[in-house]
Amino acid sequence: MKKKVLVGMSGGIDSTVTAKLLKDAGYEVEGVYMRLHDKSGYHEENFERVRIVADYLGIEVSMIDLSKAFEEAVYVPFIESYRQGFTPNPCAVCNRFIKFGKMMEYADRIGADYLATGHYVRHDGTHLLEAKDKSKDQSYFLFDIDKRIIPRLLFPLGDWMKEDVKAFAAQIEALKHFATQKESNEICFVETTYVDVLKEHMNIDMPGEVLDTEGNVIGHHKGYMHYTIGKRRGFFVRGAQVPHYVKEIRPETNQIVVTTQDTLLATKIFIEKTHLMDETASLECHVKIRYRTKPIRCKVEIDSQKRGVIHLQEPVYGVAAGQAAVFYEGEKLLGGGWITGSE
Numbered sequence: 001m002k003k004k005v006l007v008g009m010s011g012g013i014d015s016t017v018t019a020k021l022l023k024d025a026g027y028e029v030e031g032v033y034m035r036l037h038d039k040s041g042y043h044e045e046n047f048e049r050v051r052i053v054a055d056y057l058g059i060e061v062s063m064i065d066l067s068k069a070f071e072e073a074v075y076v077p078f079i080e081s082y083r084q085g086f087t088p089n090p091c092a093v094c095n096r097f098i099k100f101g102k103m104m105e106y107a108d109r110i111g112a113d114y115l116a117t118g119h120y121v122r123h124d125g126t127h128l129l130e131a132k133d134k135s136k137d138q139s140y141f142l143f144d145i146d147k148r149i150i151p152r153l154l155f156p157l158g159d160w161m162k163e164d165v166k167a168f169a170a171q172i173e174a175l176k177h178f179a180t181q182k183e184s185n186e187i188c189f190v191e192t193t194y195v196d197v198l199k200e201h202m203n204i205d206m207p208g209e210v211l212d213t214e215g216n217v218i219g220h221h222k223g224y225m226h227y228t229i230g231k232r233r234g235f236f237v238r239g240a241q242v243p244h245y246v247k248e249i250r251p252e253t254n255q256i257v258v259t260t261q262d263t264l265l266a267t268k269i270f271i272e273k274t275h276l277m278d279e280t281a282s283l284e285c286h287v288k289i290r291y292r293t294k295p296i297r298c299k300v301e302i303d304s305q306k307r308g309v310i311h312l313q314e315p316v317y318g319v320a321a322g323q324a325a326v327f328y329e330g331e332k333l334l335g336g337g338w339i340t341g342s343e
Helices: 013-024 042-057 067-083 090-109 147-152 162-170 194-199
Strands: 004-008 028-035 060-065 114-116 121-123 128-130 208-211 217-221 235-237 245-250 255-259 266-276 282-288 296-302 308-316 324-329 332-342
Touching (some): 028 042, 067 090, 067 194, 217 255, 235 255, 266 324
Parallel strands (some): 208 255
Antiparallel strands (some): 208 217, 245 255, 266 308, 282 296, 282 324, 296 308, 324 332
16 A cells, blocks of 8 residues: 655745655655745745646645744744844744644645655654755754654655756656746745835834944944844944944844954853753754854753753854754754854
């Protein structure tokens, strides 16, 4: 009897090739498209591409409306994070609660044995592993998913290079246009910048003071929500001879604290809501503080409330509250936590 797999399909090349590979491997494949927000024309265009693939493969495909769950779990917290002076990571939140939460619930409802996506990541049955294509690896964004579902996940693209995925699609007449279509945005509901999203919900243009690390007023800015930690443009500092960078955001007073690059370094990072694949009070590993940053050797201490302190073996720039600190041992994803501060 064929094993049934639910494939999350977006209308892009990665989920399209994923469905094709699983069908060719002998699985009973069913596709699902998730409607996560109400951007005009967005879903109609994407779902039409999904239908083209489904017709070609001869599989069933459905659209499920998860917009309410997405708004509550991802969109509203995204807005509130910036209001509080944090720099959110909505994709990691979405993966936990929506893509590998609500979509897995749907897989259970239709009796699917597995859930598959087009993510560039692998697993060994217990732990998630980095993808073969390191430039496309998405394990960072999956650190917070429920580890109990890992044995039921399929990631066919984990052993593929992106260029080979495009070449594979280009050889199939019905799929070749997927090989040349534009890549989707990292954050699906942000068309240009996060600032444009915030403007729909609040006034973000509120001139305020720029402070130095001693608390002296040294300039002005156009509103604290325009800035993230490490940003070096968009504010004025009187008499500055060298670049200044945002070190701290103070939403309660609409102030930002800036400093020169040499004093922006941090060697200790504080985290909360730590999620580990193997429970432990401390570990020595590597940590990534943003998706594209290099892993840094560190020691992590975690308390019973899942709060942690990361001691870095070398200093890093631009540690932002609200971002994820994700732990690795070689290619193995160990887990991570949400950054609350640094020093």
